[in-house]
Amino acid sequence: MSAALVRVIDAHKVYHRGSERVDVLQGLDLEVPAGEFLALMGPSGSGKTTLLNLLGGLDTPTSGQVIVGDHDLSKASRRELARWRADHVGFVFQFYNLLPVLTAARNVELPLLLTRLSKAERRRHVSAALELVGLTERAQHFPRQLSGGQEQRVGIARAIVNDPTLLLCDEPTGDLDRTTAGEILDLLGALNREHGKTIIMVTHDPLAAERASRTLHLDKGMLVTEAAA
Secondary structure, eight states, X not given: OOOEEEEEEEEEEEEEETTEEEXXXXXXXXXXXXXXXXXXXXOTTSSHHHHHHHHTTSSOOSEEEEEXXXXXXXXXXXXXXXXXXXXXXXXEOTTOOOOTTSOHHHHHHGGGGGSOOOHHHHHHHHHHHHXXXXXXXXXXXXXXXXXXXXHHHHHHHHHHTTOOSEEEEESTTTTSOHHHHHHHHHHHHHHHHHHOOEEEEEOSOHHHHTTSSEEEEEETTEXXXXXXX
């Protein structure tokens, strides 16, 4: 088995709503080997998206450690986390989060604007990402001209355009019909098997989770079961 790319050590995450204390994660431990496709399941409010946000450097734990590669995210400043995300993480969202005024190609290019790549280099990266998701011919189309599945493919192209270390997917098939969802899961599987991407996917769908190499279940901020595919 590959060495752990992701290590979460005794992570707690606490939010306060007025005088109410909400313990979202409660001493969670997790290791994810490089090259794994991991599914996270659990009821709403179980801490899945909070965990994903910690792994992507969008938030930090109240206590404990979140380590990705050789980066301890729990000790990083906001500026350091932003720079690290730009280099190492790709996000895929349920509702695509595409900018309607930009073409598919320009949406995909957005993460690269945070890098030092030249305009020509950015175009090469965008072209390669769109080709990988099968949307070369749709590069100049706007989101309103694309189907839901095509929009999600643009979202995936945007997520992989910077060749990220880690791909984080939050309900990537939640807004798609079954056939289109299957196509998106096929694409994620290919990125994992053929391109070695480490993928962590939050899902409520058992059929989606079956595509992963491992499934973990969260409940009330703790891992409760583990099942190998």
